[in-house]
Amino acid sequence: MPTQRQADPSAGTGSRIDARTQRSRATVLAAATDLLESTGVGGFSVDEVARRSGVAKTTIYRHWPTREALVLDACAGLDDRYDLPDTGTLHGDLRTFVADLVRMVEQAGWAAVLPSIVDAAERNAAFADMHAQIQKGHASLVSQIAERAIGRGELPAETDTALLASTVLGPVFYRRWFSREPFDAAFIDAVTTRAIRGAQGSD
């Protein structure tokens, strides 16, 4: 899921976990993320992660006590670091963001997994929490673009950024996961223009 690039907080802190354990964890997580991309949350099994990674199930369960804990960590591995555009105009920023988002929902591994997370979130609090985090990340990208535009006087100070996020992310997500119609530049332009027009006009 697109989140902003951040420094890795664990880097260079002299972790006490020994190197071999760390390598085995990384191998398991990489296999788990690959598996998740092909099966979604529903088809994910620790047996298959063990088979793919060559790491014994007992070892896997030492690090992740439950299937759910491993799925949740594997979801974090789907992260798609993203540099927010800064073109100097609301239209430029939003057009670039929508085009980048379209490319990601069409191509990124997490795009095939997200519906299974949304489904799991309907019934499971841990997945609901994780989905809320992913979602906050998406919405905050739109909010940051909006706040810069407010600073430049391109949007009114009282702009409802949550509503703006609904009108930007909603049509893109709808087309990817619901209508499954192809994306094109005209769609990207129209979503951008209509979201801006909506936020600038009074309802």
Add this chain to the structure above:
Amino acid sequence: MPTQRQADPSAGTGSRIDARTQRSRATVLAAATDLLESTGVGGFSVDEVARRSGVAKTTIYRHWPTREALVLDACAGLDDRYDLPDTGTLHGDLRTFVADLVRMVEQAGWAAVLPSIVDAAERNAAFADMHAQIQKGHASLVSQIAERAIGRGELPAETDTALLASTVLGPVFYRRWFSREPFDAAFIDAVTTRAIRGAQGSD
């Protein structure tokens, strides 16, 4: 899923299936639809349908050769017949439709199941076909509202109704399944007004 009311094509055609078989089919389907509402596609099992309905698994498999066939039929049972509003104005029709849709995605049994169908559609052609049918039903409700508005001169004849559907359904679906923010009248008003403004302006 909201679809328009239609006469039942099987009513009064003197079906040859005997009454007891029909009752047992109906019992199984009702149990399957209930189960689907609580588990989604992923957690659905024929064992559990047999337990809940009191109908033997062998009998169930005589009617539905696979778990998937039964899930697909049970999904059809989630149908939510819907009378399209006809208020005489685009704003009236669309405002009523968006409010009805919000009520359905908040309360209807199918709303908790749809993400599992979307997920299954990522990997399974039969579910992808079924999801496409559901989706066409949703989009056609917006198209019919738009076509009446074109007829009254409220929208340009060249209106892109698929794009209009994205800007109406997208924000509602986004808020229900992605951001999970509460719905309120202000949101319903804003989605209605912005979708109309978007379709009336030139991009």
